[in-house]
Amino acid sequence: MKLVNFKKDQQSFLGVKTDQGILNLKKAGQTFQVEVPDRIIDFIKKKDLAGIKQLAERAHHTEPSMFENEDDLEFLPSVINPEKIICVGLNYVSHVEEAKIQDIPKTPILFSKYGNALAAHNEVIPLPKNAEKIDYEAELVVVIGKEAKNVSEEEALSYVFGYSTGNDLSARDLQFTTSQWLLGKSLDGFAPVGPYLVTADEVNPTHLHIETKVNGEVRQSSNTQYMIFNCAAIISYISKHMTLKPGDLIFTGTPEGVILGYPEEKQQWLKSGDVVEVTIEGIGKLRNVLEKEAVPKV
Template identity: 55%
Template sequence: MKLLTFEQNGKSNLGIVTPQGVLHVSKANETVSAQPSALPTTVMEVIEGGEKAVAQLKALVEHSLAYADRAAFLLREEDLILGPCVTAPNKIICVGLNYKRHAEETNMPLPQYPILFNKFNNTLAGHREDVALPSKVTSKVDYEAELVIVVGKEAKYVDREQALDYVFGYCCVNDLSARDLQMRTQQWLLGKSCDGFSPLGPYLVTAEEVGDPNDLAIRCFVNGEVRQNSHTSDMIFRCDEIVSYISQHMTLVPGDIILTGTPEGVILGYPEDRQVWLKEGDVVTIEIEKLGALTNRMVSEIN
């Protein structure tokens, strides 16, 4: 199942992608459900509700698509203003240097343990949302195509063999990075946490639809040019290992998101004389197999 969030009348709404269009969950629920109050109507409620919530939504889709007057709750995706596909994560945890060839291109040794840092909710943005380049403080903004793990169950001291059972689903993110700020100190947080630096989406895809998260093609385009073209099988620490490792040190809760690292092809990995950083007007697309394509345009920051 592919879930998305969209803005309408100042409110964030839950949508489900179907072959006939995006199902407006709240409107469909009110029209076709016998007990409309019993169904989840936000993405966070779905994540927290887990398998039961997904089953309820699947039934809603089936009933809705069989309903005679579907026009009231089936929307055209291209007409929607999308928000981040996970709207309120409790934690945003990131894994650095997690692709072999990316570590090689940046002349960094392969890590012995996952390198963890964090971002905050101010970095979240949606598909097709403009991202303002904070030019007052940085001149070196880079793209990073990444697979995101969305936690679906409370996880603490989870074994690697069971780790993926705690995953709700997956999505795309652009882990935008201000490299000059990132490298200013030994802590990377500053260069990773500017406003809008984690566009997320367009869809949150449930785990059973994705299958093996370590078997997905991942690409990044800048103005239509392929910059990153890799595969999640190049990860140093695989998704099950990442979830298990983090859970040994902190409790993961439903809605937490884990950014699993970026492959080779980032601007930082180019020779200095070829490093052309993101600028106003650049359009960046992150595409991951089975998860769709996330696109954002870089714009000037408004003072």
């Protein structure tokens, strides 16, 4: 099941992607007098997939007004207001080699992003005024479905609600100002996630093609099978140090092909007007445009 957070007429809604369009769960619930979750976090905690599938089936045979045209929607991030956004750095051997930052890690390298960094599919990302070396990073995003503490790798994936497409945008000149990466990673809008949240029953996270295009040109093309630490290993490792909560997001790392990995004379950093598209097999295409912040008129 593909879930969508969207806004229409200044209201936020939760929807399900179907062949007829995006089923507006609020409209469907009102029509059939069925209680449905209003927020993605409520759906994650309740996890009533069977009930929502039945509702979608009923809607399919009845009222077309319950379905929204996807092209007309303003998307919201796949998860709104997660407690934690945890990111894994240097998680593909090929990326470690191109980045030339350090040796292949023995344990996952973790850092954080915050709520200010969340952005949605089709959202315009503002370029910061105090940074110039803006880079893309295509990443599979794990969405936690239930509280996880001290879980084993064998059971770790049972704690996953679903997966989404993410872009760990990075300001390299800020990232490497100090040994801590936080500054270059948590700028406003630097964690777009979406457009869909695909439930775990439909995804094998260990073998997914992952790709980035900039203005239509392929820059990254790899597969999650090449992760150093797979999703189960990451979840287990994190859960042994902090409690994961429903709705928490984990960015699982990016493969080779980032601008940082190019020879210095060939590095063309992202600029205003660039269109970045991250696609993950079976999960969806996340599209964003970068734009220089407008200069106020005097």
